[in-house]
Amino acid sequence: MDQPVVDAKNLSLVFQTADAPVTALSGIDLTIQRGEFVSLIGPSGCGKTTLLRVIADLERATSGAITVNGVSPERARLDRAYGYVFQASALYPWRDVLHNVMLPLEITGRPLQESRAMAEKQLALVGLQGFERKFPRQLSGGMQQRVSIARALALQPELLLMDEPFGALDEITRDHLNEQLLRLWEQTGKTVIFVTHSISEAVFLSNRIVVMTPRPGRILKVIQSSLTAGRDLDARETPEFIDVAHRVRTALRAGHSYGD
Amino acid sequence: MATEPHAAGAAAPTAALRGRTVLAEAWQKACPVLGVVLALLVLWYAGAVALNGRRVTEQLDGLGERWGVRELALAAWSMERPVLPAPHQIAQGYWQSVFEAPPDSPRSLVFHAGVTLSATVLGFALGMILGVVLAIGVVHSRVLDRGLLPWIIASQTIPILAIAPMVVVVLGSLGLPPLASKSVISMYLCFFPVAVGMVKGLRSPEVLQLDLLHTYGASRVQVLLKLRLPAAVPFLFASAKVAITASLVGAIVGELPTGAQAGLGARLLSGSYFGQTIQIWSALLMASLLGVLLVAAVSLAQRLVGRVMGTPA
Numbered sequence: 001m002d003q004p005v006v007d008a009k010n011l012s013l014v015f016q017t018a019d020a021p022v023t024a025l026s027g028i029d030l031t032i033q034r035g036e037f038v039s040l041i042g043p044s045g046c047g048k049t050t051l052l053r054v055i056a057d058l059e060r061a062t063s064g065a066i067t068v069n070g071v072s073p074e075r076a077r078l079d080r081a082y083g084y085v086f087q088a089s090a091l092y093p094w095r096d097v098l099h100n101v102m103l104p105l106e107i108t109g110r111p112l113q114e115s116r117a118m119a120e121k122q123l124a125l126v127g128l129q130g131f132e133r134k135f136p137r138q139l140s141g142g143m144q145q146r147v148s149i150a151r152a153l154a155l156q157p158e159l160l161l162m163d164e165p166f167g168a169l170d171e172i173t174r175d176h177l178n179e180q181l182l183r184l185w186e187q188t189g190k191t192v193i194f195v196t197h198s199i200s201e202a203v204f205l206s207n208r209i210v211v212m213t214p215r216p217g218r219i220l221k222v223i224q225s226s227l228t229a230g231r232d233l234d235a236r237e238t239p240e241f242i243d244v245a246h247r248v249r250t251a252l253r254a255g256h257s258y259g260d
Numbered sequence: 261m262a263t264e265p266h267a268a269g270a271a272a273p274t275a276a277l278r279g280r281t282v283l284a285e286a287w288q289k290a291c292p293v294l295g296v297v298l299a300l301l302v303l304w305y306a307g308a309v310a311l312n313g314r315r316v317t318e319q320l321d322g323l324g325e326r327w328g329v330r331e332l333a334l335a336a337w338s339m340e341r342p343v344l345p346a347p348h349q350i351a352q353g354y355w356q357s358v359f360e361a362p363p364d365s366p367r368s369l370v371f372h373a374g375v376t377l378s379a380t381v382l383g384f385a386l387g388m389i390l391g392v393v394l395a396i397g398v399v400h401s402r403v404l405d406r407g408l409l410p411w412i413i414a415s416q417t418i419p420i421l422a423i424a425p426m427v428v429v430v431l432g433s434l435g436l437p438p439l440a441s442k443s444v445i446s447m448y449l450c451f452f453p454v455a456v457g458m459v460k461g462l463r464s465p466e467v468l469q470l471d472l473l474h475t476y477g478a479s480r481v482q483v484l485l486k487l488r489l490p491a492a493v494p495f496l497f498a499s500a501k502v503a504i505t506a507s508l509v510g511a512i513v514g515e516l517p518t519g520a521q522a523g524l525g526a527r528l529l530s531g532s533y534f535g536q537t538i539q540i541w542s543a544l545l546m547a548s549l550l551g552v553l554l555v556a557a558v559s560l561a562q563r564l565v566g567r568v569m570g571t572p573a
Contacts, residue, residue, distance in 0.1 A: 107486065
């Protein structure tokens, strides 16, 4: 197809710490095409969040090459090419839900009326109409994270970067939000890069799963998933799902014995 | 209570019951306060007898009549220029100078309080601006952080009484009115808590909240306006409560070396020249009431802002 959304070649990142340099990423080769849902999975310290932050230009790689939408990550960031969803909702407690979602639109200087309409539309998309005037502390953790997804969608980026967005939520809420996110992805056709350490979450959501391994952070294996479109949570009982999950688990286990 | 017909299914206490518990709670809270006030009054009256006693006994002896404890106490509590006036004398003096003098005459405490209040408010406003501006500089520039903060701290180690006369002389020679020098002294005292609180407040946003703005390519001015300043608001109000009282002290101290004719400080000074202790205590009472009023005003502003910013009161 046309130009890849993310193209990383031999990417490495070394953090200079007080005692010794830490290799967070080593020799990362990864190409992500438009419209893909790619999960980065691996144990803590495998560099999955760091890789996402490099794509977002929140960290700079020390060597190798990376482009986002064919340009440098910095250029892509300044073009507002992506929306980022953090582990915590990072909502501003003094802004109500509507104004939290309007924040990126304010920063980019959109007219007030347009911003408001756009924010309301995104809130409806994550099922939060009627909560516009609530403050973050009045919402549950799951709802706060939905607000932060609406905020990431506000600038209508083609790329969504999600860093364990549901990691702090209970399993029932997480299942529900996973299903919502899958619908959202199917409806909008956006490219999603999703960091997680949950195998079932990764398999349920993705069409490609990148298994990473720590010390140094490397890509161990990339697993293609062939689950049918329009799947719901029941898909997790199917043999296809169990087969993909098994392959991911095997890869993770291989990586683990490697490390220690 | 259990016999009430409709109380059977209701889990919430009835209105009457709730009213009663509120009263009981208020009483429980008020009791210690009233106890302390009562104890202070008793000590004060005893202290007035002890401190005024010597001059009173001389007077009573001079009259050549027999006197007892009763006469001693009554005389000690009604002297014209006592060492320590009794509370009711202060109350009386306060009442006379507040309600019985026309508010625009120099005999009126309201007049003097107004003069001091204007210097306090102006000094507070200047101090807030200076404190916030300094804090913004310190947070945004490493050079200012290293170079300015030590000076800000050093400025507070110099006693205000040493600086006040110099400020008055310098600004007076420039032809500025007394209000200007008093406000500057007041500002000098109150910018410090504001600067320190705001530095902390402007640095209070979490990493993720900062990263978020970075992903939008926000400018430093936008980071300041959209994140740092709103996040610093609770810190600003905590500082403002300290600053407003410091600012009142500054305004009063600023009135002492000027030989000012008006203001609570002038009232204190002239009172001590002429041994008018009741006048001094009345002015002190006025100053503390003013302080309470100003802190209450800041708290009210905090509540109103808190409502807009969604923080529970």
